[in-house]
Each structure stands twice: as C-alpha cells, then as structure tokens.
Amino acid sequence: xxxxxxxxxxxxxxxxxxxxxxxxxxxxxxxxxxxxxxxxxxxxxxxxxxxxxxxxxxxxxxxxxxxxxxxxxxxxxxxxxxxxxxxxxxxxxxxxxxxxxxxxxxxxxxxxxxxxxxxxxxxxxxxxxxxxxxxxxxxxxxxxxxxxxxxxxxxxxxxxxxxxxxxxxxxxxxxxxxxxxxxxxxxxxxxxxxxxxxxxxxxxxxxxxxxxxxxxxxxxxxxxxxxxxxxxxxxxxxxxxxxxxxxxxxxxxxxxxxxxxxxxxxxxxxxxxxx
Numbered sequence: 001x002x003x004x005x006x007x008x009x010x011x012x013x014x015x016x017x018x019x020x021x022x023x024x025x026x027x028x029x030x031x032x033x034x035x036x037x038x039x040x041x042x043x044x045x046x047x048x049x050x051x052x053x054x055x056x057x058x059x060x061x062x063x064x065x066x067x068x069x070x071x072x073x074x075x076x077x078x079x080x081x082x083x084x085x086x087x088x089x090x091x092x093x094x095x096x097x098x099x100x101x102x103x104x105x106x107x108x109x110x111x112x113x114x115x116x117x118x119x120x121x122x123x124x125x126x127x128x129x130x131x132x133x134x135x136x137x138x139x140x141x142x143x144x145x146x147x148x149x150x151x152x153x154x155x156x157x158x159x160x161x162x163x164x165x166x167x168x169x170x171x172x173x174x175x176x177x178x179x180x181x182x183x184x185x186x187x188x189x190x191x192x193x194x195x196x197x198x199x200x201x202x203x204x205x206x207x208x209x210x211x212x213x214x215x216x217x218x219x220x221x222x223x224x225x226x227x228x229x230x231x232x233x234x235x236x237x238x239x240x241x242x243x244x245x246x247x248x249x250x251x252x253x254x255x256x257x258x259x260x261x262x263x264x265x266x267x268x269x270x271x272x273x274x275x
Contacts, residue, residue: 082109135267
C-alpha cells in the first residue's frame with residue numbers, strides 16, 4: 001500500500017485547460033517570432049496548420065444558403081490561399097488580432113473565387129439589378145424603406161412571386177458587409193484600412209470613418225427584422241439556422257430576409273453615393 005501511495009504521489013498533476021491554452025499561445029507567439037525573423041515555408045506551414053480551423057469556419061458560413069452544386073470543400077481550398085496570404089502579410093507588431101485579420105482575408109479569397117466562376121445565372125443577376133433599382137426608386141419616392149407588398153407592386157409581381165425571387169437572389173447575396181460600403185466608390189476593402197501606427201494616413205482614416213457612418217445610417221433605415229438579421233449574421237456571427245431559432249422562423253425564411261436586407265442596403269448605399 002505504501003509503495004502505491006509513493007508511486008501515485010510521484011505522478012505530475014494534470015495540466016488544466018487554462019495552463020494548456022497558455023502553453024499553446026506561448027508556442028504560437030514563438031512561432032510568429034521565428035516566421036518574422038526568418039519567413040521559411042516550413043514555419044509558415046505550421047502556422048497554416050494551426051489556423052486551419054478558421055478556414056473551415058468561414059467556408060461553412062459562406063456556404064450557408066449556396067446552391068447544392070457548390071462544394072464546401074472547394075470553398076475551403078480557396079480559403080486556404082486566403083489564410084496563406086494573411087500569414088505572409090500579417091505584422092504582429094501592429095497589435096492586431098491575427099484571427100480577425102485572417103478571417104477577412106479568407107472570406108475575401110472565397111468570394112473572389114466564387115465570383116470568378118460566374119456561377120450565378122445571368123437572368124438571376126438581371127433580376128437582382130431590377131429589384132435594387134425598384135428599391136432605390138421606392139425609397140426616393142416614399143422617403144422610407146418600402147414594404148414587400150410595395151416592392152412587389154413596383155415590380156408588377158405577386159407577393160408570393162417576390163418571395164420566390166428572394167430565394168433565387170440569395171445566390172447573389174454572398175457578399176461581405178464590407179463590400180457594401182464600397183458600392184459606388186473606388187475605395188477597397190475595409191481590411192486595407194486597418195490602422196498602422198507607422199503609416200498614419202489622415203485622409204484614409206476620414207474616408208473609412210465616412211464609409212462606416214454611411215453603412216450605419218443605411219442599416220438604421222432597415223426594418224426592425226432586417227436590422228436583427230444583419231446584426232446577428234454579420235456582427236454576432238450567427239448562422240442562418242441559429243438566426244431562425246432566435247426569430248422563430250425557418251432557415252429558408254431567414255435566407256430570404258438576409259437577401260432582402262442586402263438588396264435594401266445596396267439600394268440605400270447606391271442612393272447615398274449618387275450613382
């Protein structure tokens with residue numbers, strides 16, 4: 001019995017999850033220092049392996065609501081290129097969280113690849129433009145966000161047909177919220193306006209501030225339900241299915257609401273840009 005106690009006492013205490021997480025964080029910081037000092041491919045590959053779950057997460061979110069013929073595996077492959085690009089361009093000395101920066105780059109790479117494939121039928125793109133122009137006309141005429149019934153009347157279709165149209169237009173609504181800010185402008189992604197203490201550009205800062213203000217104003221003019229969908233999807237990172245549980249509606253209905261919100265935001269931002 002005594003030998004058993006002594007053997008048990010000699011065993012090290014298991015590491016807590018906090019201790020384990022701290023060790024991982026320290027190892028990743030050390031890896032970043034190595035990569036900055038000597039950007040070798042083997043070190044980069046270790047960073048890619050560590051952050052690979054980010055790609056799967058972003059690809060899953062982008063893939064929600066896409067046609068069944070779009071393979072999530074292809075989205076992940078595109079996202080890996082975005083992750084590699086993020087690792088190679090990231091500067092730890094700027095004090096930014098890499099995960100936030102990388103997720104923007106990953107999403108951008110996936111969206112760029114989807115757009116290059118031109119997988120949205122031409123007729124669907126045409127109907128999306130018609131809906132945006134109708135929303136812009138109604139908004140200017142009514143000085144408020146038009147209802148679905150008013151939009152259907154403007155398009156000369158029934159309310160059921162409009163909801164079917166939303167279902168088709170979800171193919172065109174795979175767009176980052178930052179892309180909406182650039183509607184009618186020549187400015188690039190918000191990722192490119194991240195602050196750099198070593199290269200302050202007051203003009204760029206003012207432009208970015210104005211872009212964000214216009215986006216906030218456009219979101220504020222949406223209906224309450226549309227605002228909730230935009231907030232939960234883009235700012236709280238909920239999936240369409242999770243938003244459906246919050247609102248008590250189906251995932252398909254949330255997809256329609258998201259499409260409608262994106263169309264309305266685009267119409268309002270185009271109106272503000274005067275294009």
